[in-house]
Amino acid sequence: MTRRHYSFWSIANEARRGHRGWAPAWRTPTPKLSYDVIVIGGGGHGLATAYFLAKNHGIRNVAVLERGWIGGGNSGRNTQVVRSNYFYKASVDFFEHSLKLYETLSRELNFNVMLSQRGIVTLAHSRHDLETNRRWANAIKLNGVDSEILSREDVKRIEPLINLDARYPIHGGFVQWRGGIVRHDAVNWGFARAADALGVDILQNCDVSGFETRGGRIAGVATPHGVLRAEKFVLSVAGHTSALARQAGLRLPLVSMALQATVTEPVKPMLNTIVMSPGVHVYTSQSDRGEIVIGGSADVYSSYAQRGSLPVFEDFVASAVELFPALARLKVMRQWAGIVDISPDTSPIMGKTPVANLYINCGWGTGGFKAIPAGGDTMASTIANDRAHPLIAPFALDRFERGALIDEGAAAGVAH
Ligand SMILES: Cc1cc2nc3c(=O)[nH]c(=O)nc-3n(C[C@H](O)[C@H](O)[C@H](O)COP(=O)(O)OP(=O)(O)OC[C@H]3O[C@@H](n4cnc5c(N)ncnc54)[C@H](O)[C@@H]3O)c2cc1C
DSSP, rough: OOOOOOHHHHHHHHHHTTTSSOOSSSSSOOOEEEEEEEEEEHHHHHHHHHHHHHHHHOOOOEEEOOOSTOSSSSGSSOEEEEEEOOOSSHHHHHHHHHHHHHHHHHHHHHHHHOOOOOEEEEEOOOOHHHHHHHHHHHHHHHTTTOOOEEEEEEEEEEEETTTTTTSOOOEEEEETTTTTTTHHHHHHHHHHHHHTTTTTTTEEEEEEOOOEETTEEEEEEEETTTEEEEEEEEOOOGGGGGHHHHHHTTOOOEEEEEEEEEEEESSSSSOOOEEEETTTTEEEEOOOSSSSEEEEEEEEEEEEOOOOOOHHHHHHHHHHHHOOOOGOOOOEEEEEEEEEEOOOOOSEEEEESTTTTEEEEEETTTTTTTTTHHHHHHHHHHHHHTSSOTGGGGOOOOHHTOOOOOGGGGSSSSOO
């Protein structure tokens, strides 16, 4: 059965035929013994890297090896926020490129990723917070990205249900109107489908358990299908990066922690934007299904358990209720965590490594979903040309040796 372009006509035709004519969105291929590039990790970054390798650089002999199911890691567990309101120019340039790619991604992938640019409001809880926000918003504007300072009254106008006189009263804030949410599963599935259509092999249930090295290079990776070989390898395994990189002889400055989120039962529209409070460590939005999505800080110890701890959960739910007292009566439907990889300056680590043919894409911490299209685009260019794409050159691993840190801790929105 051949796969078809999604369009009004193909969907209408299939509706008439009981949807019996669709081919699977991607194949389940038999692994080849060798590839040009092997991408380890089938999250958004790995899939996007494979897609752009095939599409922009004509490198189609590519495999994505995923230990579970694609998007089963952080890329399918996040709270879907996309924005480009960072402080430093290097970050703004990179994340703005990503947001622009998101703005046309549905067309690019022929897959509706459900981008909703409803605005992201960051709250200030004191005069001093407001001063910092003003500096932040101005830095963003100077870097050419939209950003607007909000008074207390503006915040109330935008979010009528907010409690301005919370324990830490709200003094105002700032907004990026082009910020929003994107359906996370659709991003994973869209990239997987489009990469597969260009010939990329997506191998699920394919755990990489070790590396075969020869002359300072990676020759192959150990998998349930035996050793698979390639010219170049990319690690895109988020919270598992430091453990896997160690097996390739690489020590990385990363800690892995659980970051959790929760959704309530669905209700009628009550939140208009995404509201983020770095002061009380919570952010919240309403999904298209009506659920209230709430996220908070990372757990404060290292862990690989995709659950998260109760005290942190209680803390961010209490903060959400303080900001929006109407939430108090809602039932929680689901709670979960993902394992995020946090670097010392909370910025990503991307590009080449001291191992000649091994590339890394990690350190995304609590904020790498918004970076998926640009991460894939720039990593693919870096791998194809064996030279850092200009947008990710500042995020190279050797910045920790050079002391050229890009400290975006404050822009994370919540503590980690
Ligand atoms: C609760 C939560 C909320 C978040 N909210 C946001 C948000 O609102 N906005 C935002 O921008 N970011 C957010 N993030 C962060 C974002 O989700 C991640 O930074 C991003 O998804 C990372 O993508 P990735 O492809 O690098 O990693 P992942 O999606 O985690 O993919 C890595 C994949 O590697 C696989 N893997 C691991 N080890 C191996 C191995 N040995 N062999 C083969 N495969 C392996 C894993 O199974 C996984 O599927 C959030 C994260 C969490 C957990």
